[in-house]
Amino acid sequence: MTEQTAVRPFGEIDFAAFNWQIGTNRYTSAQIQELEKDRIWSKVWQIVGRADELPEAGDWKVYTLFDQSYVVVRGRDGVIRGFINACRHRGNILCAEKKGHSGRFTCPYHLWTYGLDGKLIAVARPHPRG
Numbered sequence: 001m002t003e004q005t006a007v008r009p010f011g012e013i014d015f016a017a018f019n020w021q022i023g024t025n026r027y028t029s030a031q032i033q034e035l036e037k038d039r040i041w042s043k044v045w046q047i048v049g050r051a052d053e054l055p056e057a058g059d060w061k062v063y064t065l066f067d068q069s070y071v072v073v074r075g076r077d078g079v080i081r082g083f084i085n086a087c088r089h090r091g092n093i094l095c096a097e098k099k100g101h102s103g104r105f106t107c108p109y110h111l112w113t114y115g116l117d118g119k120l121i122a123v124a125r126p127h128p129r130g
């Protein structure tokens with residue numbers, strides 16, 4: 001075992017040898033924020049909330065991470081699922097409010113409708129103009 005990997009008793013560690021300070025630029029630098037977005041926050045699990053925030057089937061909430069919006073909803077089977085908060089037709093936002101209750105999600109643009117499980121269940125206007 002080398003000196004670096006040896007486990008020392010807590011009382012024998014010289015904490016003065018550690019630099020515990022983080023420069024304030026870490027909290028204000030746009031470059032560091034971009035690095036964190038790319039290397040940390042886009043790759044780790046996110047805590048969206050507590051399960052008891054969505055007690056009933058159809059309860060949903062929006063979670064936003066930087067410029068990405070997600071809808072988290074409790075399905076009829078009791079399972080909580082997350083989806084990108086965008087219509088698969090032309091990407092219009094599905095849920096503009098922060099939270100709500102619904103039996104389905106209907107895109108306000110051309111009225112495509114999705115079930116609580118994320119499946120497309122109705123296409124009201126399959127070939128809209130505009």
Ligand code: FES
Binds near residue numbers: 107
């Ligand atoms: S963008 Fe949603 S139905 Fe067209």
